[in-house]
Amino acid sequence: MDAVTPRxxxxxxxxxxxxxxxxxxxxxxxxxxxxxxxxxxxxxxxKTRVRAYLWERTSFQGEPLEYRGRGIEKLLGALVxxxxxxxxxxxxxxxxxxxxxxxxxxxxxxxxxxxxIGLIYLLGVGIYRSQRYIFSRTSWRGIRGGxxxxxxxxxxxYLKMTLLQVVSLGFATPYVTxxxxxxxxxxxxxxxxxxxxxxxxxxxxxxxxxxxxVALAVYAGIAATVMFGMPDVVAMLKAGSGRPADPEAAKATxxxxxxxxxxxxxxxxxxxxxxxxxxxxxxxxxxxxxRIGTMALSLDVTPLGLIGFYLGNIAIVVFTLGLGVIIMPxxxxxxxxxxxxxxxxxxxxxLLQTSLAGPVQGDGLAxxxxxxxx
Amino acid sequence: MQRQPNIxxxxxxxxxxxxxxxxxxxxxxxxxxxxVVRGEDDVIGVAIAVLRRGAAVPAGLTLHRTDMPxxxxxxxxxxxxxxxxxxxxxxxxxxxAAALYAGVAAALVGVAAIGWxxxxxxxxxxxxxxxxxxxxxxxxxxxxxxxRACEAPAGVxxxxxxxxxLTPAKGFAEPVVLTVIDEPVVNAxxxxxxxxxxxxxxxxxxxxxxxxAGVLAHELAHVDRQHPNQALIREMGLSLAARSLGGxxxxxxxxxxxLHGTRAAEAEADSDAIVLMRAGxxxxxxxxxxxxxxxxxxxxxxxxxxxxxxxYGSTHPSDASRxxxxxxxxxxxTTAAMSDADWQALRSICR
Numbered sequence: 001m002d003a004v005t006p007r008x009x010x011x012x013x014x015x016x017x018x019x020x021x022x023x024x025x026x027x028x029x030x031x032x033x034x035x036x037x038x039x040x041x042x043x044x045x046x047k048t049r050v051r052a053y054l055w056e057r058t059s060f061q062g063e064p065l066e067y068r069g070r071g072i073e074k075l076l077g078a079l080v081x082x083x084x085x086x087x088x089x090x091x092x093x094x095x096x097x098x099x100x101x102x103x104x105x106x107x108x109x110x111x112x113x114x115x116x117i118g119l120i121y122l123l124g125v126g127i128y129r130s131q132r133y134i135f136s137r138t139s140w141r142g143i144r145g146g147x148x149x150x151x152x153x154x155x156x157x158y159l160k161m162t163l164l165q166v167v168s169l170g171f172a173t174p175y176v177t178x179x180x181x182x183x184x185x186x187x188x189x190x191x192x193x194x195x196x197x198x199x200x201x202x203x204x205x206x207x208x209x210x211x212x213x214v215a216l217a218v219y220a221g222i223a224a225t226v227m228f229g230m231p232d233v234v235a236m237l238k239a240g241s242g243r244p245a246d247p248e249a250a251k252a253t254x255x256x257x258x259x260x261x262x263x264x265x266x267x268x269x270x271x272x273x274x275x276x277x278x279x280x281x282x283x284x285x286x287x288x289x290x291r292i293g294t295m296a297l298s299l300d301v302t303p304l305g306l307i308g309f310y311l312g313n314i315a316i317v318v319f320t321l322g323l324g325v326i327i328m329p330x331x332x333x334x335x336x337x338x339x340x341x342x343x344x345x346x347x348x349x350x351l352l353q354t355s356l357a358g359p360v361q362g363d364g365l366a367x368x369x370x371x372x373x374x
Numbered sequence: 375m376q377r378q379p380n381i382x383x384x385x386x387x388x389x390x391x392x393x394x395x396x397x398x399x400x401x402x403x404x405x406x407x408x409x410v411v412r413g414e415d416d417v418i419g420v421a422i423a424v425l426r427r428g429a430a431v432p433a434g435l436t437l438h439r440t441d442m443p444x445x446x447x448x449x450x451x452x453x454x455x456x457x458x459x460x461x462x463x464x465x466x467x468x469x470x471a472a473a474l475y476a477g478v479a480a481a482l483v484g485v486a487a488i489g490w491x492x493x494x495x496x497x498x499x500x501x502x503x504x505x506x507x508x509x510x511x512x513x514x515x516x517x518x519x520x521x522r523a524c525e526a527p528a529g530v531x532x533x534x535x536x537x538x539x540l541t542p543a544k545g546f547a548e549p550v551v552l553t554v555i556d557e558p559v560v561n562a563x564x565x566x567x568x569x570x571x572x573x574x575x576x577x578x579x580x581x582x583x584x585x586x587a588g589v590l591a592h593e594l595a596h597v598d599r600q601h602p603n604q605a606l607i608r609e610m611g612l613s614l615a616a617r618s619l620g621g622x623x624x625x626x627x628x629x630x631x632x633l634h635g636t637r638a639a640e641a642e643a644d645s646d647a648i649v650l651m652r653a654g655x656x657x658x659x660x661x662x663x664x665x666x667x668x669x670x671x672x673x674x675x676x677x678x679x680x681x682x683x684x685x686y687g688s689t690h691p692s693d694a695s696r697x698x699x700x701x702x703x704x705x706x707x708t709t710a711a712m713s714d715a716d717w718q719a720l721r722s723i724c725r
Binding site for chain 2: 143
């Protein structure tokens with residue numbers, strides 16, 4: 001009766017996550033206090049402790065992950081970024097400002113363009129290097145992860161994809177999302193096993209285009225409502241930014257402004273709800289088409305789950321008067337960790353140590369852009 | 375010298391040797407200075423000195439090795455006391471890591487100490503190295519943001535004549551450009567690149583041209599000492615460091631600087647101003663009266679931002695002590711700072 005029936009090879013095996021909001025809050029609150037009294041310097045160690053907490057409560061085949069990063073690596077990373085990015089950026093900014101005030105407004109504007117393009121490029125490099133740092137500091141049974149390149153090429157792809165997004169007015173989103181995900185994941189290694197991703201944009205496109213069209217319709221509807229149904233708002237927009245002299249007119253303007261924003265807010269909610277359907281499908285596609293060696297991943301996320309996640313976040317922040325924001329890393333990480341499963345055989349005996357050396361310093365560039373959720 | 379031999383019963387454990395993810399079932403037992411790890415077909419001895427106590431995991435307690443960073447041993451049964459509990463925690467720094475931490479800390483403390491004690495001297499030495507063609511447009515950029523410039527030609531010429539009277543034969547460190555700003559603020563400030571801004575209300579409230587001359591002399595002294603250029607370097611360095619360690623790249627991309635002097639710089643400018651006025655045969659007494667009147671008003675009318683930015687904010691010596699400084703300065707052979715016609719022209723420069 002009790003003979004162990006071997007698990008079918010393709011049955012999803014969930015990743016176990018055993019963190020709790022209460023114990024995480026204690027850690028995060030201590031981190032907050034230490035960060036305040038060290039005027040911010042402690043944040044490198046704070047983030048490291050947060051990751052160590054989350055990693056050691058995440059298990060694969062009964063064995064927890066281990067986070068090996070150290071706070072000082074992140075401090076070093078920040079210092080490198082200070083010297084290599086912040087100082088040159090500030091100098092270029094001053095030169096441009098000086099040119100602008102010297103009357104050459106057009107030249108100054110033209111010079112800002114390469115600065116912003118450079119920043120988008122660096123953002124891409126930062127995202128890649130953050131993943132590289134995290135992979136290299138993650139180990140399981142002593143086996144580390146890694147990334148095969150330094151991310152400079154990924155920055156170019158990221159820049160191109162961002163420009164495509166702009167040019168296509170967001171139309172290319174599914175293509176861009178899957179393309180950059182695949183590029184980033186295909187450089188990953190876990191021990192001797194390559195990480196591989198082949199997420200496709202085509203299955204996502206129909207759902208996306210629906211959201212896109214509805215969003216356009218909602219905004220067109222708002223514009224039409226304002227134009228034909230709210231003459232006072234139109235009058236206010238026509239009057240421009242001049243301050244109305246008498247208080248009655250000011251009050252009327254305020255009321256019109258309130259209704260305009262209310263309408264835009266309602267439209268935003270409708271679009272956000274629709275977007276969740278797309279977003280859930282996108283996450284399922286990204287994780288579902290990602291493999292470590294021959295083992296596939298699966299993320300069980302539904303639109304309702306996402307809506308619950310975001311509404312929960314808002315409720316936590318609102319009801320704690322903002323303090324709850326410190327447990328958001330736990331919320332984000334837990335959301336994924338509790339829904340992630342692996343499918344297929346995995347032979348630990350054949351998983352050998354990686355030959356990739358990890359970076360010496362931390363993900364300073366990503367920190368500068370403040371992009372990592374945990 | 376032999377310690378009490380460290381012998382205990384064999385403990386069940388799982389070894390991950392760092393070369394593969396294979397889980398090797400082992401039995402471990404301490405023998406003297408070594409931990410004997412016995413597998414099915416292999417026995418190794420590990421110096422207990424290199425072992426570190428890691429995280430407690432559901433399966434037991436993880437041990438690390440300082441000489442093999444990927445090696446892990448999970449002890450499944452942990453004795454209540456004994457050698458395991460005497461192992462240092464994995465967070466304990468190795469001597470190399472401790473040396474690295476100490477080096478970085480010492481470097482940071484050193485940089486901070488140099489900045490604290492020698493910062494003003496370094497900045498003062500660096501300021502003349504920044505060329506006028508760099509500082510001038512920056513100053514002009516600030517000037518444009520202060521407000522509308524008043525440009526009635528007669529008034530501009532009158533102010534220019536006053537400046538010439540206060541200019542020594544050797545000139546100033548940078549060419550000076552004077553601008554009257556049409557704002558209801560009793561203030562004046564020296565900006566980078568030799569720009570001096572005087573706000574319209576200061577001229578309105580001045581009882582005589584000598585009072586305006588006193589304020590102008592003070593600002594010209596700032597220009598000659600390159601105080602605004604020093605402030606530029608100082609604020610930029612400080613805000614860069616703060617913003618990068620605070621993770622705010624947007625703030626750097628849009629770097630705005632607060633220009634304010636230090637008390638020492640203000641005292642320097644005051645005493646230099648008296649020298650300039652003496653050479654120009656303008657009486658410093660009048661400016662003392664101006665300070666007395668401003669002191670009574672307690673600067674209550676200054677908009678907060680301009681009070682911080684300008685030359686009459688909190689970093690200044692108190693108006694009362696400044697008044698005394700100027701009142702006690704003796705200058706012989708003085709004449710009115712401006713002719714009546716020039717004074718009238720200056721007072722209507724914004725019309």
